[in-house]
């Protein structure tokens with residue numbers, strides 16, 4: 025009889041082995057689909073960016089001579105409400121040939137546009153002045169081959185060459201390839217691989233352990249009957265290979281579903297095409313081959329005791345108390361992390377240091393587990409505390425192993441959630457705002473600025489708006505000491521509202537505002553021919569960090585090169601004014617400080633969401649392993665519990681006790697890991713130079729939620745498991 | 758003297774601690790008990806002997822209400838208990854009965870005293886009270902030095918003593934013991950049996966003990982032989 029046929033026979037006869045095999049297969053399937061997804065992530069950005077390379081300013085191939093270019097383009101980001109709209113303005117020069125970008129069947133002429141289906145839908149729902157008029161006449165759609173994802177808001181707008189301005193890009197062709205590496209996402213995928221793979225493997229391990237006692241006994245019987253260690257090993261491998269192979273195949277099969285679900289999670293401002301998340305074939309094959317080897321290897325390692333000595337599993341050796349030196353591992357790892365951070369934090373360094381921290385958790389964890397056990401053994405009040413304490417105390421390593429998945433996820437998650445807002449908030453928006461947050465602005469060349477202002481005002485009048493566009497020219501003011509100040513030229517009374525100030529801050533005579541010393545001259549740009557300002561010019565300060573020169577003071581012959589056209593808005597009319605500005609400027613990028621903060625917040629939200637999703641998945645996996653381990657623990661002690669029930673202990677009382685027994689370590693583990701993770705996060709933040717105060721957000725509660733999920737899942741199986749115990753005859757086994 | 762006689766009379770007239778009438782139990786087509794009548798008085802020790810599969814364990818389980826009978830009556834101190842709800846019956850098992858099984862069935866992770874205290878704790882007794890009772894009974898069973906020992910560190914006989922302490926700690930009126938010495942050598946088995954009988958006599962409990970060992974059976978007040986679910990013979994031994 026070969027090993028495989030014995031394995032199949034055992035599977036057919038023994039119900040518990042079947043359950044264990046089923047759970048093992050599920051665990052392996054989950055691990056497989058997660059690994060395949062995470063392996064695909066680093067390539068996903070590549071795939072997505074390739075599709076939308078033509079929408080991206082940085083990717084374009086430019087021609088040296090503007091007049092040789094077949095087309096001029098301008099790429100900008102527009103906003104509607106809190107949604108971003110991508111925009112590409114194109115003007116055909118009539119020279120040379122231009123290939124169409126993906127997903128586009130023809131290029132729009134001046135006054136026409138092609139829009140993505142989602143944008144078309146949005147336009148239809150809004151009054152034209154709020155949105156539609158920004159794009160001209162919609163003459164067609166952009167197909168999904170040219171979009172980041174199917175819900176992307178994007179417009180390809182046709183323009184006349186003369187409206188394109190100096191800053192338009194002369195392109196030879198639309199780019200179709202991107203060389204883009206998203207290091208953040210690679211880091212996330214790497215961390216995710218560790219943080220999610222560990223709980224998956226713990227799940228597999230606890231599923232396999234469900235029959236361990238019984239299997240150990242069976243294998244010991246085989247050994248006593250004269251089977252060689254190799255033969256026994258072959259049986260173990262065969263018994264595990266069946267569910268593992270099934271699980272891997274299942275995991276690979278559900279991968280498209282997982283991709284579909286994951287494609288809804290935004291990164292870099294947008295969702296995905298499910299196909300973006302597909303890993304390259306070589307990696308898929310590699311994973312499908314390696315995972316079973318990993319799982320079987322781990323199981324064989326776990327059973328080596330039995331193989332070495334047939335009686336080994338039956339004997340219990342008293343456990344040595346764990347050395348308190350283990351506690352030092354955490355500060356040591358923290359020190360490594362700090363040194364690594366000081367040496368310059370490349371991704372590999374951060375990952376390595378993170379791995380050290382995670383590694384230290386496996387050293388410290390069992391000691392803490394034992395300590396908690398010791399405490400409970402001393403302090404218990406009811407049977408649940410007694411049972412839980414004794415379990416933790418007797419075999420802290422095994423107890424910690426069972427909860428290591430959730431500990432890891434919560435630890436990393438709490439740390440990340442503490443670090444994220446702090447790291448991100450360091451580069452939010454301009455440090456000291458010059459403009460009022462909602463003031464909309466666009467850059468224009470000085471030549472075009474007046475025309476743009478006029479067109480915007482026309483539209484604003486047409487829309488019945490009170491606001492008017494204000495032109496500010498960029499300039500440099502030099503003071504008596506020769507220190508240059510970047511400045512705007514404008515009319516103070518007009519400009520004051522743009523900065524959120526009342527016109528009353530302006531002097532009644534023309535003045536230079538915001539220069540500390542005596543302003544003496546004016547330049548269009550740095551280091552240019554200097555135009556002297558009138559002697560004894562009036563000066564004043566503004567309650568904003570801005571230098572403003574009244575237009576009346578501008579010396580004869582001075583010519584600005586770059587201008588800013590700005591409109592002060594109230595929050596209610598932003599979309600209308602945007603429309604006026606975008607349409608009036610033939611598609612210039614309109615921006616405000618609110619947008620900058622908003623896009624910073626987007627990335628932060630994405631990171632938090634992904635972190636939270638990661639923790640929840642890890643938590644669910646950990647919960648399942650905990651539940652399986654709990655069921656196993658009940659089944660392993662079934663004879664005792666059977667006897668207690670026979671002696672009159674009520675099943676609900678026992679179930680409640682065992683529920684608490686199972687939940688207590690899970691809750692302690694989660695809370696402990698969460699608190700430690702937060703503390704480590706705070707320590708790390710404090711090491712960052714002039715980092716802002718730690719922001720304790722409600723997101724930090726995510727680990728606690730996970731802890732509750734795990735505890736509930738772990739405890740929930742006690743009842744059914746006990747009922748099974750009761751149904752079995754007392755004399756079983 | 759008069760008082761003594763009166764109490765003896767009362768004892769004879771009082772209903773048996775536990776009694777079964779015409780007990781029948783079928784497992785599918787197989788008849789495990791085929792009409793068994795049994796009475797056990799307080800202070801009396803009854804040994805149940807018989808070949809394997811004859812229905813000894815089944816009789817114990819039916820009397821204790823762990824397994825319902827298909828026909829017949831079970832009375833505790835004269836009142837029917839087989840018609841009670843499961844909740845009431847398990848309450849009775851907790852308060853009136855004590856159980857000792859073939860193997861200790863101790864929780865591996867708990868110390869000896871904690872194992873003894875566990876049923877009381879589950880029943881809502883406070884820690885201090887349960888642990889005190891546990892220590893008392895361990896001392897009574899000659900395990901004074903082994904309160905903190907783990908089951909893995911105890912010999913088979915010691916583990917069985919712990920199990921007996923657990924069964925007696927709440928002072929039951931009826932003790933059921935299913936082959937309590939089955940795993941032990943005959944000397945230790947005899948020792949365990951003596952302790953069990955001695956303490957039951959002292960607490961005036963009724964005891965039913967299943968055993969394969971004739972020598973041990975002869976230490977009981979009387980022994981009942983079962984074959985194929987019927988009482989074959991009853992012998993008064995003491």
Ligand SMILES: Nc1ncnc2c1ncn2[C@@H]1O[C@H](COP(=O)(O)OP(=O)(O)OP(=O)(O)O)[C@@H](O)[C@H]1O
Nearest residue numbers: 753784787789807808809810811812813814815816
């Ligand atoms: N749960 C059950 N399901 C089906 N048959 C059972 C069950 N329990 C016992 N039996 C059958 O009832 C008969 C009596 O069993 P019981 O366990 O009472 O025997 P026993 O006298 O205790 O035997 P032993 O000395 O081997 O313990 C046996 O034939 C057994 O096969």
Ligand SMILES: [Mg+2]
Nearest residue numbers: 813814815935
């Ligand atoms: Mg029996």
